[in-house]
Amino acid sequence: MDYIYSNSYTVITIFLLLGIILPLATVWGVGLILRPKNPAPEKLTTYESGLEPTGDAMVQFNVRYYIFALLFVVFDVETVFLYPWAVAFDELGLFSLIEMSIFIFMLVVGLVYAWKKKVLRWE
Amino acid sequence: MVPLGGYLAVGAILFSIGVYGLLTKKNGIIVLLSIELMLNAVNVNLVAFSRFGIAANITGQIFSVFTITVAAAEAAIGLAILVAIFRNKATINASEIDIMKR
Amino acid sequence: MTGQYLAFFIFALMAITGGVFMINLSRVIHMVLSIGLSFFGVAGLFIMLQAEFLAFVQVLIYAGAITIMMAMGTMMTQGGDEGEKPKRRLHNVLSFLSAVLVGAFLLYGIYTTSWPTEPTDLGANNIKEIGVTLFSNFVIPFELASILLLVALVGAIVLAKRDGEKD
Numbered sequence: 001m002d003y004i005y006s007n008s009y010t011v012i013t014i015f016l017l018l019g020i021i022l023p024l025a026t027v028w029g030v031g032l033i034l035r036p037k038n039p040a041p042e043k044l045t046t047y048e049s050g051l052e053p054t055g056d057a058m059v060q061f062n063v064r065y066y067i068f069a070l071l072f073v074v075f076d077v078e079t080v081f082l083y084p085w086a087v088a089f090d091e092l093g094l095f096s097l098i099e100m101s102i103f104i105f106m107l108v109v110g111l112v113y114a115w116k117k118k119v120l121r122w123e
Numbered sequence: 124m125v126p127l128g129g130y131l132a133v134g135a136i137l138f139s140i141g142v143y144g145l146l147t148k149k150n151g152i153i154v155l156l157s158i159e160l161m162l163n164a165v166n167v168n169l170v171a172f173s174r175f176g177i178a179a180n181i182t183g184q185i186f187s188v189f190t191i192t193v194a195a196a197e198a199a200i201g202l203a204i205l206v207a208i209f210r211n212k213a214t215i216n217a218s219e220i221d222i223m224k225r
Numbered sequence: 226m227t228g229q230y231l232a233f234f235i236f237a238l239m240a241i242t243g244g245v246f247m248i249n250l251s252r253v254i255h256m257v258l259s260i261g262l263s264f265f266g267v268a269g270l271f272i273m274l275q276a277e278f279l280a281f282v283q284v285l286i287y288a289g290a291i292t293i294m295m296a297m298g299t300m301m302t303q304g305g306d307e308g309e310k311p312k313r314r315l316h317n318v319l320s321f322l323s324a325v326l327v328g329a330f331l332l333y334g335i336y337t338t339s340w341p342t343e344p345t346d347l348g349a350n351n352i353k354e355i356g357v358t359l360f361s362n363f364v365i366p367f368e369l370a371s372i373l374l375l376v377a378l379v380g381a382i383v384l385a386k387r388d389g390e391k392d
Binding site: 124125127128130131133136138141142143144150151152155159160163171173174179181182185188189192196197198199200203204206209 | 344
């Protein structure tokens with residue numbers, strides 16, 4: 001069992017190394033030989049979908065972004081509990097469905113609160 | 124097989140880095156991150172003991188899941204407090220939030 | 226099994242360098258990103274301890290959600306003074322000493338104790354076992370976790386929402 005376990009991670013390690021080496025080889029290995037070389041100062045500016053970038057990258061963010069990040073984190077944690085529940089559902093039976101319904105209900109209450117407080121609206 | 128002591132040593136080093144950051148950093152966000160690092164060190168210990176302990180079983184991993192949940196809630200609330208402080212005082216420097224000392 | 230030692234060394238190095246960089250870098254956003262490296266290293270250690278589900282959770286919540294949230298928090302709460310103005314040298318030295326003492330005490334304890342060396346096989350695919358144990362033995366903590374998340378959500382919205390805005 002342990003043999004199979006570490007064997008599968010050897011395969012993953014090989015894939016990881018290939019995934020690191022291949023882009024590096026493309027950009028700095030083969031690409032360096034094949035690509036035309038024509039440096040210009042415009043090429044070094046930040047790409048902002050064709051617009052001229054103005055100002056510093058570190059601008060003050062709106063607090064509204066934080067509320068969305070917060071909702072994301074809460075439902076991210078919900079996923080963590082949902083996944084083992086779904087995997088083990090065959091052996092757990094109906095009682096676990098009730099448990100999970102209470103859990104989801106609690107989080108939906110939070111979502112409804114956020115909705116009622118109009119923090120989901122962008123104006 | 125890496126012995127249990129190795130994992131525990133990594134946990135101890137991470138914990139002391141967290142203690143140092145917690146005591147010296149002035150930015151509130153970095154203080155929160157140091158707390159997260161300390162919780163992470165505790166998680167390493169829990170998972171290591173769930174594999175190597177005397178009565179090793181899966182409970183250590185489940186306890187870690189709850190620790191991570193609490194850490195996420197703590198980070199959310201801590202950041203909300205920092206945002207509220209920033210709105211009122213225009214700083215999150217921990218050495219300038221001293222209104223209760225005066 | 227030298228491959229395992231190599232992997233352990235790389236992951237432990239990732240975790241510790243991330244933490245050390247967090248202490249030493251000068252810009253806050255770089256500190257937040259370096260702690261992300263540390264979280265990834267810890268996820269690797271979890272995989273080596275046959276806790277694949279926890280490694281996945283670690284990447285999903287710590288490296289994904291918390292690091293991103295802290296980076297956004299950094300962008301929301303900057304402005305004004307970036308630099309560290311007053312140098313509190315004595316305070317820093319004392320903090321360093323206390324952190325070193327805590328670490329040395331723990332490491333001494335780890336070194337001198339004889340730990341059980343034989344690992345228990347938790348099974349390579351233990352998500353099902355986690356699910357069964359979690360939803361039959363830990364029902365009350367699970368429901369309390371949902372209440373905790375609800376309280377955190379409502380509390381954070383109350384704190385972060387602007388006071389002047391009437392709904």
